[in-house]
Amino acid sequence: MEEAEPPVPALGVGMVGYAFMGAAHSQGWRTVGRVFDLPAAPVLAAVCGRDRTAVEAMAQRHGWAAAETDWRALIARDDVHIVDICTPGDSHAEIAIAALEAGKHVLCEKPLANTVEEAQSMVLAARRARERGQLAMVGFNYRRVPALSYARRLVAEGRIGPIRHVRVCYLQDWLVDPDAPLTWRLQRDRAGSGALGDLGAHIVDLAQYLTGEPVVGVSALTETFVRSRPDPGASAPRGEVTVDDAALFTGRLASGALASFEATRMAAGRKNSLRLEVNGESGSLAFDLERLNELSFHDHTEPAHSAGFRRILVTEPEHPYLEAWWPPGHALGYEHTFVHQARDLLEAIATGTDPRPSFADGLQVQRVLAAVEESAEKNAVYTPVQT
Amino acid sequence: MEEAEPPVPALGVGMVGYAFMGAAHSQGWRTVGRVFDLPAAPVLAAVCGRDRTAVEAMAQRHGWAAAETDWRALIARDDVHIVDICTPGDSHAEIAIAALEAGKHVLCEKPLANTVEEAQSMVLAARRARERGQLAMVGFNYRRVPALSYARRLVAEGRIGPIRHVRVCYLQDWLVDPDAPLTWRLQRDRAGSGALGDLGAHIVDLAQYLTGEPVVGVSALTETFVRSRPDPGASAPRGEVTVDDAALFTGRLASGALASFEATRMAAGRKNSLRLEVNGESGSLAFDLERLNELSFHDHTEPAHSAGFRRILVTEPEHPYLEAWWPPGHALGYEHTFVHQARDLLEAIATGTDPRPSFADGLQVQRVLAAVEESAEKNAVYTPVQT
Amino acid sequence: MEEAEPPVPALGVGMVGYAFMGAAHSQGWRTVGRVFDLPAAPVLAAVCGRDRTAVEAMAQRHGWAAAETDWRALIARDDVHIVDICTPGDSHAEIAIAALEAGKHVLCEKPLANTVEEAQSMVLAARRARERGQLAMVGFNYRRVPALSYARRLVAEGRIGPIRHVRVCYLQDWLVDPDAPLTWRLQRDRAGSGALGDLGAHIVDLAQYLTGEPVVGVSALTETFVRSRPDPGASAPRGEVTVDDAALFTGRLASGALASFEATRMAAGRKNSLRLEVNGESGSLAFDLERLNELSFHDHTEPAHSAGFRRILVTEPEHPYLEAWWPPGHALGYEHTFVHQARDLLEAIATGTDPRPSFADGLQVQRVLAAVEESAEKNAVYTPVQT
Amino acid sequence: MEEAEPPVPALGVGMVGYAFMGAAHSQGWRTVGRVFDLPAAPVLAAVCGRDRTAVEAMAQRHGWAAAETDWRALIARDDVHIVDICTPGDSHAEIAIAALEAGKHVLCEKPLANTVEEAQSMVLAARRARERGQLAMVGFNYRRVPALSYARRLVAEGRIGPIRHVRVCYLQDWLVDPDAPLTWRLQRDRAGSGALGDLGAHIVDLAQYLTGEPVVGVSALTETFVRSRPDPGASAPRGEVTVDDAALFTGRLASGALASFEATRMAAGRKNSLRLEVNGESGSLAFDLERLNELSFHDHTEPAHSAGFRRILVTEPEHPYLEAWWPPGHALGYEHTFVHQARDLLEAIATGTDPRPSFADGLQVQRVLAAVEESAEKNAVYTPVQT
16 A cells, blocks of 8 residues: 555656666655655656566665566556656667657656657657657756756746856766776767766756756867776776766857856866856856755846855755655755656646656757867867757 | 565564654664564554554554553563663653563663653662563664764774873754743653753763763753743643753763763754764764764874864774665764664664663763753752762 | 145054954054045054064055154154054053053943953043044944944844843854964963953943943853973973863843853864844844844834845845945945944044943953953853943 | 164055955055065055055055056155056056066056966066066956965865866946946956956956966857947947947866856846856865855765765854954954955065966966857857967
């Protein structure tokens, strides 16, 4: 009797992939109904992975009712209404399109795909599915950090005015050591790109989400500082790194605002530092993912002598998602973004509204990343983002 | 099949109380097995509250298999092996002692009791139960903030040397408004005391935990700034506040170190700011619960020119509890302290070791709080803590 | 022609003492006319110290026109109109009273004196001098940190409402090393007290200045952690430390607000950390001397969702003293408090208004410190401050 | 007798320009001898400006012995040995070259010139003058912030290892208001460029100084958000802004490290926020000019669990310049960079060593800025810096 009973309908979730993202999504699906009043109750129906022993252990641990080893079988299950894709980017398009065509709602991890072409086909599939009542969402979970949802609200309400600058860095340091091993994340055929697709996708999405404006052109430098790394599973002692360690790009938003982006896995001491700042004519916002319960807000309409960046602890009941949680001042963590993501998708399904970020939003991010790669290949020349 | 199967034995949990703490503990019990490899699998057997409709709704929401309205019935259940007490302090002693005598393990929320006498009888009951193999733990959950567990490790390893100073504040602001309503927390007969028992208990426990030393004497001032508040359920428009709004006390640790404590619900803008600092001959530590993933550490053995408080993001696999969680830099939240608490109690039960904080630890806190109240009544005179 | 010419009258300054404070005051006197439009131009007439060679070198370096070795001779000089006393506290009363009786204005370093009795006689002397037109001021220079002057303005304007809490720490670490040498600052006969008089005097003055309320009673613990230290000039290898290393006290302000104070030289890693916070019914203020260009202000009348402590960079022309300095964002330093102090005294002399902090303000601080010492001797019992 | 007597020789300073920079330099020259033991004593011989009344008032206020209205006359004075140029950039080359040819040492404010050609001619003039014993230095004063001098020392000692990333922003907000007036700083013919030359010059110099590596190529976007502004002195109500409001550029250092730069006057709430971070293989450094007494240092060779960015208060006697100042923890301010600059130039003159930053360093900055402008005109294409 752990899941809520009628009148709330149950919606079965089938998840493909069971590593880091799979664990995070599992926490989201299992927790969402404990915290939020939901219009539909998620049931952890089945999880899918290629290694039967491993996926069964994962199902056991995370409370999935069944385990599958073929994603096509998962999609075919009658008790699966939502397909949640947590695999590497090279398989997103195939799985998502098949799931949509099988009449399932789809939640797809970011980046939407490894190429613009794949992303386009996914958008088309989502459009067709929409007509049949299926919804598709891409998993840019940081939109669901309450501080960032609230930041978006402030921008939308005009509290910072016309935007002049956006600057976003996403800094990690797990590749600083030249002997950190080669993994699928460092191989172009699996990962598509390196810091760019993994971290850069997040910050491009956030910049567009917060400002409500698309990035219209970019100029980019990318770099692979360490070109070969120990490859435990290979014959040669070191294998070639075929993706970027870092990507640095500037750009313009539709309004003419300037944007600055940096994604790197080589910033010693920065563990998960997604830092952003937006400067407008009436105010500014600043945020750091390493302090995710806080938003800094400067109100430029205040008298200069009493103005300053205020540290808002985004834990008040008036803040997005917070009414359902703990009293003010009691911090949320990283995993709760997945709880919020689950909530928003279930709400959208129940009400038949289009969830955001949509596959079209994911495609737009992909187009920016493609323009970044094109610019990086063309000597950093300013490269318009295709529309 | 949500709970893990044998060979891991199952342990049924019965929880008394279902408000804020009940929700937090539920999250702890439900999540712990998803994250940690456990020697015993908790089963959410039953939750107890006096209002049948409310407690059944809570059971439904949080996944408790049954609901009870009489705590004696809960204790009597065969499928309950651990009794988790989340009620106000005035009922702790009765329930805990009965549960221990019924052969159950007990987890009791802080403060252990409202009086030293009650706490003493609980310690005696725990001692007797220990001989029969039952364990008792008190729920000072902040010991399970990884940054504070790690701080304790640094102190125990001698990284800060002999201790000179401990200063701890616990600042909240929900009573700043003189028209905030009268609740059970503001009534002496239910709550025992105000900020002192609620917030002060936490900081006394932490000071003793981090330093490994008892507080041996105190000097105290307490104050009720707003003496009457709107009382929705009463005949008179405003009822009397019979507990302290704030408690300020200084003290000495066994080693002679000086300690400073402040607990208040009247610090505008401070939502849940448990700030502490420990200064030793070889280093210092600082922490703020509003940034609970961080610990500041100053190593005084460094050359002066390169020394400074370093901000350690306590999210590395080498940190307490962290190996089971997310990659470095991915923040945990408030509720995860309850997951860790559940883990530690289950480990203790499985291995037959004594969990900490013990009821004796809770009694020691109670004795300090009693000395604080006595000092406050005696014009702040330095009052030894009874042993 | 370095000093400004008429119509602005010149005022000769004679300074007694030439160590750390002497150097700081010299910077103040020499710089003030370069920055501010003054009603009177200070002339660095003469500096006095007992060691002729040393004082002449100091005069040379800091631009004093003459050097004296007897403070009575300095006071007797016709070209000295202001006597600036920078000696240890045990000589303040004698010099200040003599200077006032000789018809000079007096600026006296804090603490005003080593005893309440001395301070009282100084207040009487100042009162008599006032009738003759001479002014007396005590050098609590931190009142002249622009952020703190501005904090006082916010309190006076009612921006934080009725005050509930004041907490102030002054933490240094130069005595953490048990082998730091014995100096005059560690000897009761010269220094009066230790951390209490040196650091505690500052924080008591600031608490009273910012709130506009006197401390009316205190409860105190003091401690000397290291009882003997190497004494280079003595026969025995180590001499006795006769002052406190640390003083911890709580108290009440006239309005009933609670106050917490800590002064220590044993807080490893804290170099000059005077941290304070004031909580009122409508807002709060926070400050740290290690970041002296910043003031934190929380406006509790804001909607909760957009409220938070804002970091005001106190470098705007609307801020106290700032109009005369650099553009916004260009930091001032410690020494500029002495420039501001000189400005305010010169303004007071030119306009015949009473400068603050007055000797009476200094006496009030002394009375609080005396109550602290009395309480510490009497087992921390709450001790009213004499009036 | 204010200046120090022999055996220390006196060196007369003649300053051209007397606005903001003139005031700051005056403070530097007047204070340096009070704080440091100098091998040569600066004498404030004469200041020069076109408006006789204004320059005489300035001389009076800041203690310059004489005032001139023609810079050629200033250069010709026998009592002037050092010419200190504080005028807008369009006059730097002419004055500096003439001064060097007249046998004077030269300190020239940044940017060295408005064009590469002018800067080249200045370098040639400095080279010729060097043979005659005259020295030339450019006034990138932020190199003399002790925290940044110390940062350079840490890099040079290898504490952060091979460098991967440099990111520097210089954010101000005085042009956020679209009605802020048109000044010479917004006119290309006087200022050369906008945020780029004013703020960008500083951050390019710092990036090169801290890393010890030149920027070898850049890709740039620049923008003028507000194209016309009120022009008080003109016939039309608004005049055209002919310089950039903001410049955003990325680049590569000689070693292959990536660099990111942003200079803007449109970042609401950022007053003087020069923020930089350097990431190396062994550690990282971070700094913000709004907290100029602090340096953040992460030592990546520490065990991960105890590593973190430490906040070093750069006020210890072992830190650059600090031995001469106040005790630890006593903050310096913006103006003290000019004191340090004066010290270093006087030391160089006395010892006959080449001061840094040299005119060649200034030329290198100019070449980077020229490449930025060229890249911005050529659609952001990566543009090598000329050598």
